[in-house]
Amino acid sequence: MNIHEYQAKALLAEYGVPVPVGGVAATPDKARTVAEGIPGPIWVVKAQIHAGGRGKGGGVKVCKSLDEVRSAAEQIIGMQLVTHQTGPEGKKVNSVWVEQGTAIASELYLAVVLDRGAECLTVMASPDGGMDIEEVAESHPERIFTTRLDGGHHIWPYQARQLLFGCGLTPQQVGKGVSFITNLLRLCVEKDATQVEINPLAVTEDGDLIALDAKMNFDESALKRHPEIKALEDPEEEDPLERKAADLGVNYVKLNGYVGTMVNGAGLAMATMDAVKQAGAEPANFLDAGGGANVEMVSKGFEVMLSDPNVRGILINIFGGILRCDIVAEGVVQAAKKLNLSLPVVVRMEGTNVEEGRKILKECGLNFTSADSMTEAARCIAELTREARS
Amino acid sequence: MSILINENTRVIVQGLTGREGSFHGQKMLDYGTKVVAGVTPGKGGQQALGLPVYNTVQEAVDATGADTSIIFVPAGASADSACEAAAAGIKLVILITEHIPVLDMVRCKAFLKSRGTMLIGPNCPGVISPGKSKIGIMPDYIHRPGSVGLISRSGTLTYEAVHQITSAGLGQSTCIGIGGDPVPGLKFIDLLEMFRNDPDTEAVCMLGEIGGDNEEKAAAYIKETNYPKPVFGFIAGLTAPAGKRMGHAGAIISGSKGRGEDKIAALEDAGVTVVKELGRLGETVAAALKK
Numbered sequence: 001m002n003i004h005e006y007q008a009k010a011l012l013a014e015y016g017v018p019v020p021v022g023g024v025a026a027t028p029d030k031a032r033t034v035a036e037g038i039p040g041p042i043w044v045v046k047a048q049i050h051a052g053g054r055g056k057g058g059g060v061k062v063c064k065s066l067d068e069v070r071s072a073a074e075q076i077i078g079m080q081l082v083t084h085q086t087g088p089e090g091k092k093v094n095s096v097w098v099e100q101g102t103a104i105a106s107e108l109y110l111a112v113v114l115d116r117g118a119e120c121l122t123v124m125a126s127p128d129g130g131m132d133i134e135e136v137a138e139s140h141p142e143r144i145f146t147t148r149l150d151g152g153h154h155i156w157p158y159q160a161r162q163l164l165f166g167c168g169l170t171p172q173q174v175g176k177g178v179s180f181i182t183n184l185l186r187l188c189v190e191k192d193a194t195q196v197e198i199n200p201l202a203v204t205e206d207g208d209l210i211a212l213d214a215k216m217n218f219d220e221s222a223l224k225r226h227p228e229i230k231a232l233e234d235p236e237e238e239d240p241l242e243r244k245a246a247d248l249g250v251n252y253v254k255l256n257g258y259v260g261t262m263v264n265g266a267g268l269a270m271a272t273m274d275a276v277k278q279a280g281a282e283p284a285n286f287l288d289a290g291g292g293a294n295v296e297m298v299s300k301g302f303e304v305m306l307s308d309p310n311v312r313g314i315l316i317n318i319f320g321g322i323l324r325c326d327i328v329a330e331g332v333v334q335a336a337k338k339l340n341l342s343l344p345v346v347v348r349m350e351g352t353n354v355e356e357g358r359k360i361l362k363e364c365g366l367n368f369t370s371a372d373s374m375t376e377a378a379r380c381i382a383e384l385t386r387e388a389r390s
Numbered sequence: 391m392s393i394l395i396n397e398n399t400r401v402i403v404q405g406l407t408g409r410e411g412s413f414h415g416q417k418m419l420d421y422g423t424k425v426v427a428g429v430t431p432g433k434g435g436q437q438a439l440g441l442p443v444y445n446t447v448q449e450a451v452d453a454t455g456a457d458t459s460i461i462f463v464p465a466g467a468s469a470d471s472a473c474e475a476a477a478a479g480i481k482l483v484i485l486i487t488e489h490i491p492v493l494d495m496v497r498c499k500a501f502l503k504s505r506g507t508m509l510i511g512p513n514c515p516g517v518i519s520p521g522k523s524k525i526g527i528m529p530d531y532i533h534r535p536g537s538v539g540l541i542s543r544s545g546t547l548t549y550e551a552v553h554q555i556t557s558a559g560l561g562q563s564t565c566i567g568i569g570g571d572p573v574p575g576l577k578f579i580d581l582l583e584m585f586r587n588d589p590d591t592e593a594v595c596m597l598g599e600i601g602g603d604n605e606e607k608a609a610a611y612i613k614e615t616n617y618p619k620p621v622f623g624f625i626a627g628l629t630a631p632a633g634k635r636m637g638h639a640g641a642i643i644s645g646s647k648g649r650g651e652d653k654i655a656a657l658e659d660a661g662v663t664v665v666k667e668l669g670r671l672g673e674t675v676a677a678a679l680k681k
Contacts, residue, residue: 116572116602120496151500153493192491220635222491225466253634266570267544267599270626270636271668277629278667286636319546319553320529350553351529374550375669 001218002050003232006097008196008214015187017180018210022099024048031073034098035066042101045072047093050237052215053083059093062101069098094236102210107200108167109133109144112184114194121149121188123181125163129200153189155182169203176209191229192222241307248300250287257282259381260305260314262298264289264323272317275374281382284311289318298328299335306339313344313385315377320351329357333364342367344384348377392519392564393539393584393591394482394510395458397424399523402450402480404429404471405462406438410486414462414527415439421524426454447471447478458482460516460525468512469494476507484525485511485575495573502575509575514567515545526567528552536561538675539585541578542597543570547626547668551597554672560679563591570599578608586618593620593679595671596662600627600636601648609656622675623657623664625650 003011009019023034035043043066047059054060059081061072073096082090107129115122126144128136137144145166147159157178164177180201188196195217202212223230235243245252251266255273259281263269266288273283285305289297298316305311318328328349336345348371349357358370369384371377401418405411406428416439419425427450428438434445444450447459459475461468461483468487475483483502490512502509510517516526521535528545532553538560542548548567555562566581568574578596585591598605605625612621628650630636654664663678665671 114492114496114572119499119573121493151497151503153496189493192493194492219492221465221489222493225491253631253636255629255631263546265544265546266636267542267547267597267626268550270599270630271547271550271624273629274626275668283629286630286634319549350550352531373669375667378669 001220001223001229001233002237003216003218003229004048004050004234005046005214006048006095007232008216009097009211011187011191011216012184012211012214016183017187018208019214020044020099020102020210020212022097024095024097025073026077026095028070028074028077031096031098032066032070035063035069038098038100040101043069044099044101045069045076046097046099047076047079047081048095048097049081049086049091049093050234051081051083051085051091053085054081057081057083057090059083073098091237102202102212103205104202104212105205105207106203107212108203109136110181110184110198110201112188112193112196115148118148120151121153121185123147123149123155123159123163123185125167127167129202133199149185153185155185157182170207173203173207173209180209191226192219193217194219241304244307245287245304248304250297250300250304251290252304253286254308255283255285256310257284258310258312259385260284260287260308260311261317262287262289262301262305262314263317264319268317268319272315272374272378275378276315276381279378279382281378281385284308295331295334298331299338302335302339302341306341306343311343313346313381315381316345316347317374317377318347318349318351320349320354323351325349325351325354325357326360329360333360333366336366336368344369344381346371346377346381346384348372348374391588391590392522393581393588394508394564394566395517395519395523395525397422397522399424399458399525400454400456401425401458401460401523401525402427402429402447402454402456403460403462404447404475406430406441406443407433407436408462411462412438417527417530418460418524421530423523423525426456447474447480451478451480456480458484458525460484460486462486465489465491469498472498472509473501476502476505480507482508482510483575484514484516485509485569486514486516486527487511488513490571492571492573495571499573499575510566511569511571511575513571514569515548517564517566518562519564520562528565528567532556533565534561537563537590537592537679539563539581539588539591539594540565540597541581541594542567543599544597544626547597550668551595551624551671554669555595555675558672558676560672560676563588572602574604577604579604579611582608582611582617582621591619593622593675595622595675596624598623598625598653600625600630600650600653603647605653606656609653609660609662612662613660617661620678621662622671622678623654623662624668624671625653625657625664626668
């Protein structure tokens with residue numbers, strides 16, 4: 001789960017990591033009021049969306065007066081901000097963060113990530129702050145310094161010193177940097193953040209270190225024990241259909257095709273999408289109905305898929321296992337009747353009582369087709385949706 | 391033979407008195423698995439499924455000589471349970487639970503490693519050596535004893551593959567669900583090594599998916615060590631968009647890393663027969679082994 005810059009900066013401040021003084025505003029007048037409470041003579045107004053590259057897209061403005069702050073906020077709030085991370089349609093900006101301008105001497109890059117390969121938290125630093133770190137990794141890999149934490153997520157001061165001296169800081173700045181990094185890691189471990197990026201981390205003209213930007217990603221599996229982090233979630237940042245699915249408790253990801261898929265189990269769900277594509281059709285979504293696949297779950301799945309206007313047909317692939325196929329079939333039929341489903345539906349089931357399940361589907365009087373295998377099911381739905389299009 | 395578990399494996403169920411633990415505990419007993427005890431803190435001295443329940447894993451191990459544990463406890467308590475098992479001398483921990491915080495798993499794995507305990511999972515269906523022992527939640531009737539070893543990151547996808555292999559007239563030596571999490575226990579490479587030394591395994595089937603680089607590492611291992619047995623592969627998620635988590639916590643393409651196409655290329659380069667259409671997996675393996 002991602003959070004906004006202003007939320008990340010509040011968390012950093014809570015953990016003793018220096019950030020500029022600032023406040024959030026949803027209207028131009030509020031932006032001006034916020035700026036009035038912050039010492040000048042320079043203020044920075046920043047669009048609050050979950051995407052990088054906001055400056056290049058016109059979402060960050062440096063202002064020299066309170067009136068400039070107001071007009072910058074007027075331009076930014078409500079705009080459809082396009083960056084390399086938003087896609088061509090961009091994202092609507094609902095609020096801005098207004099902060100005190102910082103007199104910058106140099107900019108570093110600092111990040112904490114969960115390294116899947118090494119299976120530990122890893123800290124990365126580079127003197128090339130403000131740049132896209134993937135470009136630095138490509139062109140100057142020697143300018144990125146990394147250190148791995150042990151399994152207890154502990155960082156020794158020497159590890160932080162190595163990174164900071166590597167970035168060319170003075171001994172005095174290194175001292176400040178060690179507590180910066182230590183505090184940042186305390187935040188990561190206590191709040192289950194698995195990716196934090198401070199880019200840039202500014203060295204001010206006074207020799208202080210301060211986080212000018214912050215991106216944070218939290219482990220969704222740990223949100224149960226951090227209700228205060230869960231509360232930072234911004235539903236406006238999600239695809240409306242995915243939001244609806246999440247509200248219904250359905251594991252759903254929207255794609256751009258026209259064949260809705262509903263499957264039990266994530267791996268089989270991905271394989272089913274792939275099979276649809278191989279049969280010459282385009283999958284409209286990923287949907288994992290979970291192990292249960294009961295009437296309620298199937299109804300919810302149908303409801304989410306049918307909210308996507310591109311869906312022309314549905315493929316249901318259930319590997320019953322312990323679950324009985326006749327029960328799955330009853331669930332599918334009941335859910336379809338409840339929603340007056342008229343689209344073609346291909347059902348492929350495997351497991352105990354598969355014959356009874358197929359009989360139920362055949363005799364239900366709905367536009368259902370049974371398939372024996374995944375390959376056949378995918379071909380069948382591709383055929384049916386091709387007809388539906390012409 | 392088989393790997394990891396066999397008819398002599400003595401199993402405890404952590405969380406035996408819970409809904410999932412008792413349901414699957416019974417299914418394992420029905421299959422003939424030597425389930426010897428349960429552990430639920432606070433319920434020591436009770437009986438469940440006709441088995442003794444202990445407060446701690448140490449008591450259960452001391453009383454029964456168990457060497458393996460399967461864990462059915464809530465996500466927030468799972469890493470703790472796995473560490474308790476390792477501290478009590480359990481050699482193999484099978485962790486079924488989904489949604490365990492990943493930083494918990496990092497700590498847990500480091501501790502298990504220090505104790506020499508092997509971990510399967512989390513977020514997995516478990517392990518079965520057909521005809522000998524089932525320690526997991528998989529539907530056992532689709533399996534048949536045989537010579538194909540199977541390693542998979544997914545649950546129902548594994549069942550699909552097993553079903554096809556059985557329908558094609560073959561059977562399985564051991565099937566392992568390694569789980570869909572970003573920090574798993576044993577990985578493709580560790581299990582390929584075990585299958586290599588198992589005389590009853592003639593071929594290995596590995597089912598991967600997008601995210602991480604464990605399939606690529608396995609490919610490098612197969613190539614560098616001249617793997618002596620035929621390996622078949624399948625990768626799920628070729629149509630998944632970048633940056634989106636596809637159900638499994640570990641199934642995500644980050645930037646240009648974790649892509650299915652790269653995994654397939656690496657496996658094919660290592661001589662693995664990669665099946666592109668899942669529906670053809672069983673017949674492909676059967677055709678190759680019956681030659």
